[in-house]
Ligand SMILES: Nc1ncnc2c1ncn2[C@@H]1O[C@H](COP(=O)(O)OP(=O)(O)OP(=O)(O)O)[C@@H](O)[C@H]1O
């Protein structure tokens with residue numbers, strides 16, 4: 001659904017070719033101020049390419065992108081003032097000390113004088129950088145490099161933050177800390193983050209877009225998940241018998257047998273209140289005893305697997 005307020009990021013029919021290879025295909029989306037949007041997709045699906053176009057580092061082959069009302073091609077300076085970017089490999093100037101680097105980046109973002117010091121202190125505190133401020137960035141561990149990269153992105157209070165795989169290389173404590181940090185940015189900043197790690201996106205984002213082979217499969221996967229109902233049915237009958245008994249129940253879309261568990265079935269259906277009761281009545285009428293019927297929590301993993309049709313182990 002398009003947001004009612006005017007979007008802060010707007011992409012219309014964006015396509016990117018790298019020579020003969022199409023990395024992004026006809027992608028359109030809109031992001032409202034204050035949203036935390038996750039871009040989820042397997043390796044090579046085009047997430048970083050989209051982010052590089054949003055931040056003005058790459059020019060779309062066709063289509064249009066606006067950030068905070070600025071066109072990324074015609075007004076790339078305007079875009080860069082409104083957006084901050086943490087690229088996936090977090091490049092830093094390796095010879096600079098962390099404190100120097102943050103001061104330098106503050107200058108680039110137009111902060112001067114006493115404002116610089118206050119801003120650097122604030123981001124250093126938010127990312128817990130006190131003990132590394134005097135180290136050169138080249139000597140930092142991967143996790144600290146990532147934190148310094150996020151800290152520089154927060155300088156100057158950007159409207160939009162674009163984070164490419166922000167927790168990659170972090171230890172579990174740092175993952176939680178960065179996740180909390182990103183969630184604390186909601187409202188004040190608009191955040192777009194890319195990841196191929198599904199549980200991570202599910203925990204952080206308020207909306208999830210799914211990308212596969214450069215194609216945007218959905219711009220609100222959690223909403224899609226909430227519309228569908230999946231029930232796990234345990235009954236003593238063959239797959240054909242269960243399918244036959246339930247096919248006339250209004251709302252049932254698909255019945256599949258669980259290949260690993262005899263007598264277990266998955267029923268996909270429209271979400272409507274009497275569905276479980278109708279299913280049980282239909283099965284009982286067909287003399288199929290029902291041992292168990294439980295609703296599976298709608299989750300992103302199922303939507304993702306359905307949309308991308310990948311084996312579970314590969315997700
Ligand atoms: N500079 C480039 N030149 C040519 N092809 C590229 C270039 N950058 C990316 N690609 C190709 O474009 C496609 C999308 O790559 P991209 O880096 O955007 O994917 P991604 O979703 O960010 O992947 P990952 O999860 O591995 O970071 C891939 O097939 C990749 O090989």
Ligand SMILES: [Mg+2]
Pocket residue numbers: 047048049088164
């Ligand atoms: Mg990438």
